[in-house]
Amino acid sequence: MNFFDRLHDRIRTVDSVVSVGLDPDLDRIPEHLHDHDLPRWAFNRRIIDATHEHAAVYKPNAAFYEGPDGWASLEETIAYAHGKDVPVLLDAKRADIGNTARQYATALETADAITVNPYMGRDSLQPFLADETAGVFILCRTSNPGGADLQDLELASGEPLYKRVAALAELWNENDNVGLVVGATGPEELEELREEVPDLPFLVPGVGAQGGDVEAAVEYGLADGVGLVNSSRGIIFAGEDQGEEFAQASSQAAKRLKKRLNQYR
Numbered sequence: 001m002n003f004f005d006r007l008h009d010r011i012r013t014v015d016s017v018v019s020v021g022l023d024p025d026l027d028r029i030p031e032h033l034h035d036h037d038l039p040r041w042a043f044n045r046r047i048i049d050a051t052h053e054h055a056a057v058y059k060p061n062a063a064f065y066e067g068p069d070g071w072a073s074l075e076e077t078i079a080y081a082h083g084k085d086v087p088v089l090l091d092a093k094r095a096d097i098g099n100t101a102r103q104y105a106t107a108l109e110t111a112d113a114i115t116v117n118p119y120m121g122r123d124s125l126q127p128f129l130a131d132e133t134a135g136v137f138i139l140c141r142t143s144n145p146g147g148a149d150l151q152d153l154e155l156a157s158g159e160p161l162y163k164r165v166a167a168l169a170e171l172w173n174e175n176d177n178v179g180l181v182v183g184a185t186g187p188e189e190l191e192e193l194r195e196e197v198p199d200l201p202f203l204v205p206g207v208g209a210q211g212g213d214v215e216a217a218v219e220y221g222l223a224d225g226v227g228l229v230n231s232s233r234g235i236i237f238a239g240e241d242q243g244e245e246f247a248q249a250s251s252q253a254a255k256r257l258k259k260r261l262n263q264y265r
Contacts, residue, residue, distance in 0.1 A: 002177050003113050003135030008226050011056050016258045020051050021232025022060040028237055030246050041073035045080055047236050050251035052084040054258045059230055062092040078110050087112040095124040102127045108134040118165050132175040140165045143183025143206030166197050187216030194220040201227040218264035231257055
């Protein structure tokens with residue numbers, strides 16, 4: 001089974017399209033966890049214990065695992081999530097050429113899927129695309145305001161660059177393992193892209209702290225019932241001011257988001 005087949009089964013099992021972003025900012029995790037040898041891992045373990053019944057996938061962002069003990073924390077996190085039968089999407093936004101790209105793609109030996117950046121073209125993504133069992137989410141229309149600096153540029157054909165990225169992603173989907181990252185802060189663009197590429201699942205960030213459109217995220221993010229809507233800070237730091245009870249607040253936040261999303265499925 002490829003990643004999207006496994007994701008389909010997971011979505012049905014937990015009746016959820018929630019992606020829980022595991023971004024353990026050391027400045028925000030509870031003070032009592034800083035005494036742990038791997039505080040990021042200690043934080044993630046408690047979040048996973050509290051939210052796995054509501055999570056279709058976990059999405060650790062590689063940026064939060066840089067530095068001392070970071071990669072050890074990430075490895076522990078991925079293994080623990082797998083122990084709960086939850087797939088892991090590594091938000092790494094990787095791409096490069098030649099041997100460097102092949103090295104980046106070794107992340108798929110542990111994670112189930114990865115985000116990639118298409119700016120350098122197909123050859124920079126080939127090692128990821130060639131892995132038939134893994135999911136590859138290509139950045140298309142991101143939710144940050146500065147995304148328009150490049151993504152909205154009009155090509156000679158008259159189409160914006162982000163639509164060209166979507167068309168290329170469809171061409172590159174030879175192994176049925178490609179999805180798109182499309183932010184929830186632009187619901188009209190979500191709708192347009194769904195019309196352009198009806199069969200590609202979307203990873204939709206921006207519904208939490210960024211205030212994206214939940215209904216549009218579900219209506220246009222799913223393809224044949226498969227897709228993901230991500231919230232990171234809105235879930236994992238829901239109990240930031242609650243000390244040792246932080247995980248329970250995260251559980252409730254994940255459950256609430258699942259319920260909101262399921263209204264539109």
